Structure formats: structure tokens, C-alpha cells
Amino acid sequence: APRSPTWTYVDGQWLPGNPPLIGPTSHAMWLASTVFDGARWFNGLAPDLDLHCKRVNRSAISMGMKPTMTPEEIEQLALEGVTKFDGNVAIYIKPMYWAEHGMPGSIVAPDAASTRFALCLFEAPMDAGASVTLTVSSLRRPSPETAMTDAKAGSLYPNSGRAILEARARGFSGALMLDMNGNVAETSSANVFMVKDGVVFTPVPNRTFLAGITRSRVMGLLRQAGFDVREATLSVQDFREADEIFCSGNYSKVSPVTKLDDRELQAGPVARKALDLYMEWATDLVSEE
Ligand code: PMP
Structure with missing residues (x-):
């Protein structure tokens, strides 16, 4: 795999860099129907990764989307993703959902076909304890x-x-x-x-x-x-x-x-x-x- 400070899992594959994902007709682009979560990987640790994966699904449901992944699947993907980086770098783990379809000026279409998922991992140095x-x-x-x-x-x-x-x-x-x-x-x-x-x-x-x-x-x-x-x-x-x-x-x-x-x-x-x-x-x- 190429060296990259950023990896994104989307539609069954891992892509390096910053792949374009959202088009101009997407509901997310127009009316901000996006949710995300953030977890950390450092020193071989991913504290509370399971809870962050559960919360992103809850956030999606709150926004009227239908999660297409289970929290356990997201967690497994994240652990797969960290292996694409040098062992000693700290990483930010960002699962995301967004909606493709919805009513103009309104909420999203709450179906799985409209709900999209991506998991983005990128290098981000730890600054724990910094004031x-x-x-x-x-x-x-x-x-x-x-x-x-x-x-x-x-x-x-x-x-x-x-x-x-x-x-x-x-x-x-x-x-x-x-x-x-x-x-x-x-x-x-x-x-x-x-x-x-x-x-x-x-x-x-x-x-x-x-x-x-x-x-x-x-x-x-x-x-x-x-x-x-x-x-x-x-x-x-x-x-x-x-x-x-x-x-x-x-x-x-x-x-x-x-x-x-x-x-x-x-x-x-x-x-x-x-x-x-x-x-x-x-x-x-x-x-x-
Ligand atoms: N409040 C806001 C507005 C945040 O963005 C975050 C970071 N996710 C937190 C609180 C801290 O939440 P957590 O410990 O779940 O990361």
C-alpha cells in the first residue's frame, strides 16, 4: 500500500489521501446532514473505541439516518485501518455518516439507501496533558x-x-x-x-x-x-x-x-x-x- 497520512474506508475499499465523496445533489452538501465521531489510537491503545462507534450510530439515528454498519463492524474496520500507518504514529479515527437524499429544506430520507458511511483515519500527534x-x-x-x-x-x-x-x-x-x-x-x-x-x-x-x-x-x-x-x-x-x-x-x-x-x-x-x-x-x- 502507498504511504499516506490519511486513509478512508468507503464502499468496501481503503483509499489513500482525500477522496471526493459528496456530490452537489447530496443532501449532506446542501443541508448539512452529516454526523461523525472521533476516537484515538496511540501507543497501541484505542480507549473506548467501542463507545465511539456506538455513538456515531446513535447520532445518525437522531438525525433521521439509518446506520448501514454495526458498531462492531466500524470498530473492526478502524483496527484494520490503523495497520496502514507506521506503528508509532498517533491517529484520529473518524467514522461518519451522511445523507444523500431528503426533502428540500427538510430532514433526510430515513432509509439505508440514502445513508452513506465513511471511516477516515489520519495521523494526529497526541498532546495529552497540554494546557x-x-x-x-x-x-x-x-x-x-x-x-x-x-x-x-x-x-x-x-x-x-x-x-x-x-x-x-x-x-x-x-x-x-x-x-x-x-x-x-x-x-x-x-x-x-x-x-x-x-x-x-x-x-x-x-x-x-x-x-x-x-x-x-x-x-x-x-x-x-x-x-x-x-x-x-x-x-x-x-x-x-x-x-x-x-x-x-x-x-x-x-x-x-x-x-x-x-x-x-x-x-x-x-x-x-x-x-x-x-x-x-x-x-x-x-x-x-
Ligand atoms: N464537547 C464537544 C463539543 C466535543 O466536540 C467533544 C469532542 N468529541 C467533547 C465535548 C468531548 O467528547 P468525547 O470525550 O466523547 O470526545
Whole structure:
């Protein structure tokens, strides 16, 4: 096989590079009927790959599509795909569905014939543990009444993109986004935690943000290690007064927050512990096989 930093499985074959897949008559092209998920491969590990493969199917169903693959098939393909890369590179694993047909200005045709699938893998260096800085965004997460917030849909991301641009213009790497009620929801691309007096808090899911797979994993690992981890309604003020803030997401796992607007913070011990626990858990999974 040729050397390529990107491989895509589509319609029964693996293609290198960036193959054209969507035509001008495709519903996805016109009305953004796309869903995706993201998992990681690094050091021979693909933590929670099964959950990411299940979620992409749930996202497709939420958007009115009909998944054409089982989660197990997607997982097997992903493991096949990683063998096309050098053993030591870190990879982003992105399964996707999109719709070919639908009504103008409307939802997709919910049939398997209209639903297309691709699995894209590309090299993406791991930056686990790298710190981030956050500013409170003027843009909010959509409420469940105004968007399909239970799907990991491409159409939900331009708003996060605008929040990132706003954050960068202010000199920050990411945005802390609020929900429709003005409480903290998540960051522009990850879930968020705070620590106060030894207790770990994270926003309670209210269908305005993605309650991530890494978030659940980190909560479980911290609890197992004896931490008091609570889901709560959290204000910006709560975060401003936090002893420690960190983010969770499949891409970077755990990222300490070192600045929230004008407040400087240290990369703290709980974030460090969460990342260590995550890496130990992921490594143990492989050695158990
Ligand atoms: N929120 C948003 C908006 C995201 O894009 C992501 C990354 N998928 C997350 C949270 C973290 O979710 P997960 O841990 O499932 O990757």
C-alpha cells in the first residue's frame, strides 16, 4: 500500500489521501446532514473505541439516518485501518455518516439507501496533558428545542468555531461556553471540570452539550480512586473561584486550564491524577487482552 497520512474506508475499499465523496445533489452538501465521531489510537491503545462507534450510530439515528454498519463492524474496520500507518504514529479515527437524499429544506430520507458511511483515519500527534486557556464566550450552546443537540452532528460545530475565533482574537486557546440559562456547559471542543476544596464538579447534562465519553471515563476513574465527583449546575462565578479547572475529550484526554479570562491557575494535581489514571486504565486494557 502507498504511504499516506490519511486513509478512508468507503464502499468496501481503503483509499489513500482525500477522496471526493459528496456530490452537489447530496443532501449532506446542501443541508448539512452529516454526523461523525472521533476516537484515538496511540501507543497501541484505542480507549473506548467501542463507545465511539456506538455513538456515531446513535447520532445518525437522531438525525433521521439509518446506520448501514454495526458498531462492531466500524470498530473492526478502524483496527484494520490503523495497520496502514507506521506503528508509532498517533491517529484520529473518524467514522461518519451522511445523507444523500431528503426533502428540500427538510430532514433526510430515513432509509439505508440514502445513508452513506465513511471511516477516515489520519495521523494526529497526541498532546495529552497540554494546557489550555479559556475565555467565557459570548456565544451559547443551542438549547435542545433549537438544534439536534443529542447528535454529534457537523451542523452543530460552526457555532463552536465562532467561539474559538472569538477566543483566539482575545488571546485564548479556547472558549468556555454557557448553556441557554447562562450556566457553564462545556468548552468549544471538550467537557469541563472544576475542583473546589477537594471536590470535583462537572456540569450536569441538560442536553445543551455533549456529555462526552472521556468525561464519563474520567468521572468513573476519579471516583474509583476515591474522589468525590459531582454533577451540578455551575455558574461562571463557580469556575472563577475554582481551585483547579481541566477539560476532557477524546482528542487530548485531560487538559489542565491555566487561565480563565483574567484569572491565572496552576495545572493542578487532580488534572494530573485524572490523566495518569486514564493512561493506566487504557494501558491495562491492552495488557489484559
Ligand atoms: N464537547 C464537544 C463539543 C466535543 O466536540 C467533544 C469532542 N468529541 C467533547 C465535548 C468531548 O467528547 P468525547 O470525550 O466523547 O470526545
